Amino acid sequence: MTATAEAPALIGSSGDSLREAFGKALAALAGEFPKLVVLDADIAGGTGVHHFRAAHPDRFLQFGIAEQNMMAAAGGLAAVGLLPVVTTFAVFCLRAVEQARLSLAYTRRNAKIVASHPGLDVGPDGGSAQALEDIAAFRAIPGMTVLSPADPLEMAQATRAMLEFDGPVYMRTGRSPAKRLFDEDHKFEIGKGQIVRKGKDVTLVACGVEVARALEAAEHLAEEKIDARVVNMATIKPIDAGLLARCARETGAIVTAEDHNIFGGLGGAVAEALAASNPVPIEFVGVKDTFGASGEPEELAEHFGISAPFIAEAARRAIARKGKGK
Amino acid sequence: MGLAKPITAKDADEEDKATLEGLVADVTAAARFTRQHAIAAIYHAGSGHPGGAMSSADILAALFGAELNLWPDIVNDAHRDRFVLSKGHGAPALYAVAAHYGFCSPRAALALRKLGSPYQGHPHVLDLPWVETSTGSLGQGFSVALGMAMGLKLQKSQARVYTLLGDGELQEGEVWEAAMCAAHHNLDNLCAIIDYNKLQSDNRNDAIMRLEPLAAKWRAFDWAVAEVDGHDISELLRTFRRAAATAGRPSVIIAHTVKGKGVPYMENIPAWHGSVKLTREQAEEALAALGAQRDEIREFLDDRNG
Numbered sequence A: 001m002t003a004t005a006e007a008p009a010l011i012g013s014s015g016d017s018l019r020e021a022f023g024k025a026l027a028a029l030a031g032e033f034p035k036l037v038v039l040d041a042d043i044a045g046g047t048g049v050h051h052f053r054a055a056h057p058d059r060f061l062q063f064g065i066a067e068q069n070m071m072a073a074a075g076g077l078a079a080v081g082l083l084p085v086v087t088t089f090a091v092f093c094l095r096a097v098e099q100a101r102l103s104l105a106y107t108r109r110n111a112k113i114v115a116s117h118p119g120l121d122v123g124p125d126g127g128s129a130q131a132l133e134d135i136a137a138f139r140a141i142p143g144m145t146v147l148s149p150a151d152p153l154e155m156a157q158a159t160r161a162m163l164e165f166d167g168p169v170y171m172r173t174g175r176s177p178a179k180r181l182f183d184e185d186h187k188f189e190i191g192k193g194q195i196v197r198k199g200k201d202v203t204l205v206a207c208g209v210e211v212a213r214a215l216e217a218a219e220h221l222a223e224e225k226i227d228a229r230v231v232n233m234a235t236i237k238p239i240d241a242g243l244l245a246r247c248a249r250e251t252g253a254i255v256t257a258e259d260h261n262i263f264g265g266l267g268g269a270v271a272e273a274l275a276a277s278n279p280v281p282i283e284f285v286g287v288k289d290t291f292g293a294s295g296e297p298e299e300l301a302e303h304f305g306i307s308a309p310f311i312a313e314a315a316r317r318a319i320a321r322k323g324k325g326k
Numbered sequence B: 001m002g003l004a005k006p007i008t009a010k011d012a013d014e015e016d017k018a019t020l021e022g023l024v025a026d027v028t029a030a031a032r033f034t035r036q037h038a039i040a041a042i043y044h045a046g047s048g049h050p051g052g053a054m055s056s057a058d059i060l061a062a063l064f065g066a067e068l069n070l071w072p073d074i075v076n077d078a079h080r081d082r083f084v085l086s087k088g089h090g091a092p093a094l095y096a097v098a099a100h101y102g103f104c105s106p107r108a109a110l111a112l113r114k115l116g117s118p119y120q121g122h123p124h125v126l127d128l129p130w131v132e133t134s135t136g137s138l139g140q141g142f143s144v145a146l147g148m149a150m151g152l153k154l155q156k157s158q159a160r161v162y163t164l165l166g167d168g169e170l171q172e173g174e175v176w177e178a179a180m181c182a183a184h185h186n187l188d189n190l191c192a193i194i195d196y197n198k199l200q201s202d203n204r205n206d207a208i209m210r211l212e213p214l215a216a217k218w219r220a221f222d223w224a225v226a227e228v229d230g231h232d233i234s235e236l237l238r239t240f241r242r243a244a245a246t247a248g249r250p251s252v253i254i255a256h257t258v259k260g261k262g263v264p265y266m267e268n269i270p271a272w273h274g275s276v277k278l279t280r281e282q283a284e285e286a287l288a289a290l291g292a293q294r295d296e297i298r299e300f301l302d303d304r305n306g
């Protein structure tokens, strides 16, 4: 891809990584959000905000390799009326969770955190760089909205929605080229999941890069006459409990899929919601409480059990448990 | 901009030595009230950090009484000066000085650390309109103050940002991230004051983690550095003015203080740093040492629920 900040028509174009889609969208939205400032910790080329820097250097704030200070300083920028967007890798957001907690969430600042390079999708940089705990950490902070869009178009829409929303937000982007899943009439809304494939036997609830894999799994299952519904759950907090309850009632079994630890992420959020309303069999696809490793994202997805065949297998297990009380 | 305070040290230093002396007398009285009120609030709370409240009272009184372009009717003015208590455990002294200068009711502010009271153990921005940000995790208030200074500059505001740090707080790595960042961005609208009482929670700074050579550290980070007696109000006022006149660099004022200052049985004893429970007798002795009359002591200490 050779798209640049000067060509906003290419926002969300197929083959863009989620981070590129975010960076281009952010640059294109600068005029509409005059208070918007972007904070960087010497990693703009990695997070996609080099597009913003090129277009609006005066609103691009360099913090050096010092994420704790950057995160808390965003609280100060918001306090004086600006709209700060903190950008770094997801793993370095983890380093500044406590700053986000006190200086952004406890203070209810209108500040945004956008984390690139989450999960196994990071690939060759290896286990130290692959944040598999960030959704859990940020989801546990009161008042923090947590987003993980699935394709470049949705990422561009979510970037706008995040800026329009009043309050602290944590949003995951992604490093690797992302499949285009949605067409132009797709409409992202904070707090709403969407059924992106109809089905009645089981619901596959996924976020981020796992949505594409869940759709692929649904294709495999269709060959076995298993009719899998797929939900794109781009807002992990607040979770769309109404949609989940409906899917549980209508399909009787749930599978969650995420590029994250099986503990505390999307799976946890879905289980918490359904335990209270419609307890049905739930199977969790995610990284099984271990760290990642170097490799290409697709190899890693296979190795750590989050690729489409694993989602399909989890669906078979969930369906087999229906009505058995276990 | 709606900023029209009648007298400030800014005017006084240039115009009228007599005015400055009047300010010193006013600030001295404010500092005395601040200490008394903080002791009373900690007594009623049954916990709180008296040592640091005593050491920082003169600094806070000088800021609120003379330096800050901040008074109760402009707490929402975009161009007000900001104050951030980065050493959030100094909350009792902040509440007390704010009560003295009319930001809140002195009687209400005695409800320190009580369920349902806005006077939490550490200041919270959503509870009190004149608290600029929530603190209590050391290092963060400094970074937030930096963000405010950066944002005000971006918006071409003349407002200044002041933040008070504890000395033990300087052991947080985030402080030095912020120190490097503020100098890099030439934030000359940012002034940090260090309450350098040489003691921290468990022991002396130099027994826990040495801070010296402290002034040299800040100079090496390219800050404008001043060292003052943190209990000499006239010196504090003049130093704040010099800091405000410093162009191109942030300023740090290393204020040498005495932990527990004004209460002889607390002075320089680390045990009075931590959250302590004051007995009625201890509170009375402290208030008497701080110059409170017998009826004032009763007024401060008698049952607030009565």
Ligand SMILES: [Mg+2]
Pocket (backbone or CB within 6 Å): B166, B167, B168, B195, B196, B197, B198, B199, B200
């Ligand atoms: Mg100290």
